[in-house]
Amino acid sequence: MSATVVTPNPGYRGVLRVPGMPAIFLAHTVSMLGTVAAQVALSILVFERTGSPLLSALVLVCSFLPYALGGILLSSIADRFPARRVLVGCDLLSGLWIGVMLIPGLPVAALLGLLLATGIIAPVFAGARAASLAQLLPGDLFPIGRSLLRAISQVTVLTGFALGAVAVAAIGPTRLLALDVVSFVASAVLIGVGTPYTPAGERRRNTVRDSWDGLRYLFTTKRLRRLILLTWVAPAFSSVPDGLAVAYTAQAGTVAAAAGALFTGYATGTVLGEFVAARFPPSTRRRLVVPLLLMTQLPAIAFFFTPSIPVAAVLLAVSGAGYAFNQGVDPLILQAVDPSYRGRLFTVQTSGLMAIQGVSIALAGVVGTFLAPNLTIAAAGILGTATTLLIARQALERTTRGAVTSRPG
Known part of the structure; x- marks a missing residue:
């Protein structure tokens, strides 16, 4: 559990002075840049292979649509296991799925399916990260920590889309996807090495039932x-x-x-x-x-x-x-x-x-x-x-x- 004393360092600087926080936010920046750039690369790659604007647009749809499925069926993972283990596992699994996309000649349907798989993982990662912030930060700094995550996300979305288009022109979409794999691995290393351990929660039933129990609790x-x-x-x-x-x-x-x-x-x-x-x-x-x-x-x-x-x-x-x-x-x-x-x-x-x-x-x-x-x-x-x-x-x-x-x- 986090301390309850009031921090003398308000604002983002106070958050970043808490042990483990620099690694969390640097990892977020690295993985966000890689993810956004990969969306650009994958959209272009699909369009190059198919010539279909619709299929190219489906890349963004497949990036957001699975969030609901992951939130409904897998949300309890963020409570059942130590946050650091969940975060590292999500990063490595996401990197694996993106890595499979690099297989030459992989059908477009398989590319979109792998993107759906990474989208299912994403909300679990976000939930575990927010829960770890609640444990590691004093109560008055928790909202500032989440604010910093949102600010980083907005900045990286802007720069990621801009740099992604430039990078695709410079090195091609396949190599940009490879860099996304590197970004996930780098994020996993930063979190695994640079953040404190937080304990796991209680495991009552299986993952899906615990997730449904959580939904019922939240909405009742x-x-x-x-x-x-x-x-x-x-x-x-x-x-x-x-x-x-x-x-x-x-x-x-x-x-x-x-x-x-x-x-x-x-x-x-x-x-x-x-x-x-x-x-x-x-x-x-x-x-x-x-x-x-x-x-x-x-x-x-x-x-x-x-x-x-x-x-x-x-x-x-x-x-x-x-x-x-x-x-x-x-x-x-x-x-x-x-x-x-x-x-x-x-x-x-x-x-x-x-x-x-x-x-x-x-x-x-x-x-x-x-x-x-x-x-x-x-x-x-x-x-x-x-x-x-x-x-x-x-x-x-x-x-x-x-x-x-x-x-x-």
């Missing part, structure tokens, strides 16, 4: 269920502009490449929001939850007026900055969950977040075929504002209700 605990839904619903609505970015640039009368400014704006805002919020004391972050939630949704309503691309990018940056609301919600989740269910909780939270954003983007594309893109985005902003405020009112009232008696961490 009212306060916990509402908090988790809050972390899903806000990004589900705020991700609609991502699905319609290209269509919106066409509506605004600019080239499709300008959609990159919208993606960059959202990611930049997210990183800045996380960085600024991490400097606030816990009480301030808690009070800012609702204002930050509103920031995630309200900018989309301004799309009703069809803003120019630069203005739209700024609006999405404001929306991305609001995602720092998680820094105020994470401590409440940690208080509300029994420690023996932490790994399952964070695995399900990660898998649900990825799945609901994928569904949201797909639905936005469907609605956008019947309604102008700007009106679809604005409607999502209106519905998102109403829905998040409703869930926030239920989840945040009387914050001590439903909390377990042990201190978080």
Whole structure:
């Protein structure tokens, strides 16, 4: 269990001074860069072999779709075994699957199947990592640690896609996939050598039954269920502009490449929001939850007026900055969950977040075929504002209700 003293070093610097944390975050950076670059490489490789834009696009679908399956069936792995062992095992297994992709002449169906397999592993890794942060970090630094993971993810997604395209042109997709294997092995070594041991949880039944037991616990605990839904619903609505970015640039009368400014704006805002919020004391972050939630949704309503691309990018940056609301919600989740269910909780939270954003983007594309893109985005902003405020009112009232008696961490 982590210490309960208040750290004298707030912010990301305080997190990185905790033993084992530099290795965890460096491993996250390395594996994220490799994974994103590999998605680019695999998309190009599939297109080169088949000439099919649809099959090439399925690479991204196969990257996100398995999250739900892994979260439902395998979430208990994050609680049943020591976190370090789970993290190293997930990295090595993911590296193995990517390595098999390097076999010459492997059918496209096999490539996509292997990608699905790595996607099933991903939420288990994320859940075990979050559970280990809850054990290794003092309670007041846990939300800062998760914030740093999110900031690193946004930065590496931006740089990974940009560098991936350049790397494919320079060395080819096959060699870039080989580098992804190296990134997973490097991540496993960093975690295995550089992080402290954390004990395993209780094994009651088999993995699948324990996972179902965790789902039942999470969704029958009212306060916990509402908090988790809050972390899903806000990004589900705020991700609609991502699905319609290209269509919106066409509506605004600019080239499709300008959609990159919208993606960059959202990611930049997210990183800045996380960085600024991490400097606030816990009480301030808690009070800012609702204002930050509103920031995630309200900018989309301004799309009703069809803003120019630069203005739209700024609006999405404001929306991305609001995602720092998680820094105020994470401590409440940690208080509300029994420690023996932490790994399952964070695995399900990660898998649900990825799945609901994928569904949201797909639905936005469907609605956008019947309604102008700007009106679809604005409607999502209106519905998102109403829905998040409703869930926030239920989840945040009387914050001590439903909390377990042990201190978080």
